[in-house]
Amino acid sequence: MWFASPPNYVKTGLLPDLTAGLTLGILLIPQAMAYGLLAGVDPVYGLYAALVPMLVYALLATTPHVSVGPTALASLLCLNGISGIAEPFTAEYLGYVIVLAGLTGVLQLAFGLLRLGGIVSLLSRPVLSGFVSAAAVLIIVSQVDTLLGIETAGGGYLHQTVLSLWDGLSEFHLPSAMLGLGTLLLLFAAKRWLPAKFPVMLVLLILATLLVSFMGKGWGVKTLEDIPPGLPQFTLPGVDAATLRQLAPVALVMALISFVETLSIGKAFVHKHGYYRVSPNRELMALGLSKIAGSFFLAIPTSASFSRSAVVEGAGGKTALSNVTAVVLLLAVLLFLTPWFYYLPVSVLAAIIIFSVRNLFDLAEMKRLYHLAPKELSTLLITFFFTLFAGLQYGIAGGVLLSLFFVFWRAARPHLAELGRIPGTNAFRNIQRFEGAEAEAGILIVRFDAELYFGNAEYFRDQMEVKVQEKGNSLRAVILDGHTINDIDTSGIFVLTGFLDMLEKQGVELYFCGMIGPVRDKLYQCGLMERMGAERHFLSIQSALNHISGNRDDRGWDLPAVQHG
Structure with a gap:
């Protein structure tokens, strides 16, 4: 069956799908804008990435509960891979970002057509855990300056970013810091005391925007300012051989990580629902086509979101209709509501990013491997520190090579x-x-x-x-x-x-x-x-x-x- 649905769906599943879609859309809007900023582009491109890619994936995938769109890890990979080529938040940089999204999609589509769904085995669980945990640290540290209203030079590596923060710490902007830290504290409090379905991020965004609007620009808080209204225009990405050579390594890493994330989420949910099966090769093609289609409509690189997928499943979503509903809500926002974002403070978006990625740091896996498999813990930690201090692409490549080394070592020294x-x-x-x-x-x-x-x-x-x-x-x-x-x-x-x-x-x-x-x-x-x-x-x-x-x-x-x- 192309569109998987449970028995008696028309009677029992339609309304939950619509509810899950609305819930997803409410969560997606602030996250998409925040991840757009994290990727080094204007927030509206994060919204664009939540539009066409999510729709195409929903119509082609085998996993109805997985939500595709901008994610913290994909955005960080994008920023890390392109910031050395072009300056973030420039037209040249945006062009590279769009090409990267399309190239990643082409690789995933090719892998799917060649029936290479087994490439997921290149990333062992310790390697993936170490890489994702390091990415979480890099994302959190990279957002501290925005959270506190500090102007820093930043850096592609952990030590560079920390030194930049230390140099600028004495010049933090008090109102921005109060908004950012206050939002972060309220998010943690809401996580503990409010129901999971309560749209706390959206409520805090509205309250912060109203507060800054009331106080005026004289308060000195940096805001999003003008967000262009309307839908993204169809645009052909500017592709040449030199650009493809520059972007190929990060595109390959992103294609692999995106596929692993998507397959992991899909398999986590398929065991709870018996009416569909996850097809790795079809997932690759769905991911690839979603990125390729998105690149023609100014979408930044996308991936599957752990948090948003959990929201869809937890809210009772059953089919692709939940994702389609979120797309309709996003269309309404782009067409009619973008002027409302003028006074939205960027420090609040930084707080949302930090809160959203906190669970990516997998301390539980480290503890488990410490007691169960010390050698695999060493693989995790080497990948973790290599990613922090050598870069994301080299971190994942080093982790894969380390895993292959241990595989060959065990094969050469069997029991x-x-x-x-x-x-x-x-x-x-x-x-x-x-x-x-x-x-x-x-x-x-x-x-x-x-x-x-x-x-x-x-x-x-x-x-x-x-x-x-x-x-x-x-x-x-x-x-x-x-x-x-x-x-x-x-x-x-x-x-x-x-x-x-x-x-x-x-x-x-x-x-x-x-x-x-x-x-x-x-x-x-x-x-x-x-x-x-x-x-x-x-x-x-x-x-x-x-x-x-x-x-x-x-x-x-x-x-x-x-x-x-």
Whole structure:
């Protein structure tokens, strides 16, 4: 089904969808303007980004609860990636921003058409958590000057921004600081004491705007001033090869992060609702087309919003109609209400940004990894600090490379265990983990828990040779439990053949048990099966032991036969 909807939707879902859409629109308006400022453009372009991209995505996606539009992370990536090329809040800068949105969409559309939805696996959870947590810190710190009414030079890195804030801290503007800090305190108080559906952001925006309007411009508070009314005009982005080369790295990072965010949100909700399925490749195409369409209508880069999607789901939204309703509300605002934003103080928008991104800092994940997986915590922290002090693009690239390094390291050093019998059973367990497991006299039983391929073949040979040497001259047979060897390549076959040669020179026999069909096929094809003889291949360790002991009729089927552990 193209538009997923629950059973009896017409009777029970239409009104909740409209309510969720209105709630989403009320939350979206202040956030969109705030994230426009964060991206380094006038606030109206944040509103534009909440218009066409959200509509296109809603009509094409498989996830009816996900809300797409301007987000803090996408805006920060945009600012960080383009501020070194052009000055923010200039026409040249805006041109780069629009091209970046379109280029990100083209990459996502291409990934979707090529069925590359699996690229999400490039970002492990610790890498993503470290990156997003660092981005939250950068966003919050970048908004402190606006919150306090300080004029700073800013900077692309954490230390530069902090130093700029320190230099200008003595010159903060008291009325702006009072408005910004007061708004922030009221947002936290409302979070604790008011219902979740109460439009506290919109109410505070209205009150702050009325207050500044009453006090007049002489108060010295910086406001949005003129917001152009009407809808965005159709415009062809100015694209050339040099611009594309400059923007390609940040576009690739943004495409990946945006997809991961969207898929994570969609999968979080799909488990609560059984009437739709998330299709990664279709999500990629929907995201890509939404960004491409938005770039023709002056939209800044967009992504899926955790907070707004939660509002849609929590307010009872069921289908794409909730997002479409929010688009209609936004159209009304752009057509009729933009003059009302003239006296809206930017320090209040900074407070909204800080409040909105506070939960992106994932302290709970850090604590969990500290107790559960210290190595993965190191990946998170390296990504976190690399992002803070080297930049967003390099932070995510470093995190991905670090994750791949650990993947290859684990693949090259898989688990290899010597097995022993649990007394009274045919169960064979790792003698290092089970104190009662007894090694068979003169026999080495080994389980290798991975495919045997070029990445770990040398490690396998070295470990097997060490274990053979430890057994000494008493060793007369080696049994390789192959239940967990799910594949073997030519490098693995070469090493296995060399190991067999070594054992034959020492007068030790090699036996295989539990080899799965695809592995046995390759052993036949390479001639190793014929060389060893079919009598050295068994279904279970116990059968191999019976053969070695000469008692080939007693299979021991009356005892529990469990080979793994």
